[in-house]
Amino acid sequence: MSIPKAELHLHIEGTLEPELAFALAERNGVDLPYASTEELRQAYSFSDLQSFLDLYYALMAVLRTEQDFADLADAYLARAAAQGVRHAEVFFDPQAHTARGVPLGTVVEGLARALDRAPERHGVSTRLIMCFLRDESAESALETFEAARPHLHRISAVGLDSAEVGHPPSKFRAVYEAAAAAGLRRVAHAGEEGPPAYVREALDVLGVERIDHGIRSMEDPDLVARLVRDQVPLTVCPLSNVRLRCVDTLADHPLPAMLDAGLMVTLNSDDPAYFGGYAGDTFDAVAGALPLGEDDLRRLARNSFLAAFLDDDEELRARYLAEVDAHRF
Ligand code: ADE
Numbered sequence: 366m367s368i369p370k371a372e373l374h375l376h377i378e379g380t381l382e383p384e385l386a387f388a389l390a391e392r393n394g395v396d397l398p399y400a401s402t403e404e405l406r407q408a409y410s411f412s413d414l415q416s417f418l419d420l421y422y423a424l425m426a427v428l429r430t431e432q433d434f435a436d437l438a439d440a441y442l443a444r445a446a447a448q449g450v451r452h453a454e455v456f457f458d459p460q461a462h463t464a465r466g467v468p469l470g471t472v473v474e475g476l477a478r479a480l481d482r483a484p485e486r487h488g489v490s491t492r493l494i495m496c497f498l499r500d501e502s503a504e505s506a507l508e509t510f511e512a513a514r515p516h517l518h519r520i521s522a523v524g525l526d527s528a529e530v531g532h533p534p535s536k537f538r539a540v541y542e543a544a545a546a547a548g549l550r551r552v553a554h555a556g557e558e559g560p561p562a563y564v565r566e567a568l569d570v571l572g573v574e575r576i577d578h579g580i581r582s583m584e585d586p587d588l589v590a591r592l593v594r595d596q597v598p599l600t601v602c603p604l605s606n607v608r609l610r611c612v613d614t615l616a617d618h619p620l621p622a623m624l625d626a627g628l629m630v631t632l633n634s635d636d637p638a639y640f641g642g643y644a645g646d647t648f649d650a651v652a653g654a655l656p657l658g659e660d661d662l663r664r665l666a667r668n669s670f671l672a673a674f675l676d677d678d679e680e681l682r683a684r685y686l687a688e689v690d691a692h693r694f
């Protein structure tokens with residue numbers, strides 16, 4: 366679906382398509398334990414978040430140089446633009462690379478090279494969001510933040526991702542305080558596999574402005590009332606939720622109930638190379654499987670721009686919203 370939209374929940378490492386993985390493996394002399402792209406794609410069958418993360422981190426072995434990160438991001442931006450994405454807020458996982466000996470500067474400067482060119486090359490504005498791995502220690506997150514200080518002019522926000530259950534947001538209070546003091550915006554994954562209490566903690570302890578996923582908020586009516594009252598954006602990823610078995614089928618997804626409740630929901634693709642669809646594919650899939658009308662789809666697209674970190678360019682936000690309003694299905 367080509368309606369203009371912002372992508373607010375997108376892990377750049379989750380856009381690594383099998384073809385690019387093999388090309389980078391060859392360029393860098395990395396052995397992949399798969400004979401072909403088809404065989405690799407067949408491994409994309411997941412029982413839960415952890416089973417996906419195991420493959421997601423393993424495949425990152427092919428990403429080594431600034432050019433690799435630039436090529437990865439440029440390939441994503443080209444695909445996103447072709448599906449109506451006009452603004453992309455891109456997550457990256459620095460610790461997944463520094464742990465393999467790739468310097469943080471290589472990652473950030475490589476991604477920035479592609480992002481800087483995205484407006485002219487693809488007609489896409491961008492922001493970069495640095496995520497901490499919640500299954501690593503709080504000290505590691507703090508060390509990562511300190512190492513990122515020379516690059517903070519490239520980074521708009523911090524986030525929190527990886528294995529959720531057993532790693533509550535409160536573990537990362539200190540690094541979020543440091544990020545806030547440095548003027549960064551804050552988001553966090555919460556309520557994907559973890560309980561509604563993690564959504565509350567992300568808001569109350571980390572001071573986040575958006576919740577990534579948040580679907581399990583629906584189990585807690587008081588929390589839903591608060592999220593509706595404060596219009597806290599939830600960056601929902603239905604194809605991911607199905608592939609990681611957070612919901613049984615797309616037809617069972619709580620997205621319509623979330624919209625009916627008055628929640629500020631946006632539609633996102635999370636790790637599109639692994640979960641079967643980029644932003645436009647995701648709009649198509651939910652429109653096909655769920656009782657959503659054109660008004661709902663337009664509302665989801667509007668929400669994506671309303672929830673975007675575009676406060677430093679309200680003119681651009683207004684232009685994007687006008688494009689959504691002018692869209693004909
Ligand atoms: N890292 C990449 N995708 C993720 C997801 N859906 N949840 C948590 N961490 C992730």
Ligand code: ZN
Pocket residue numbers: 374376526554577635
């Ligand atoms: Zn995610």
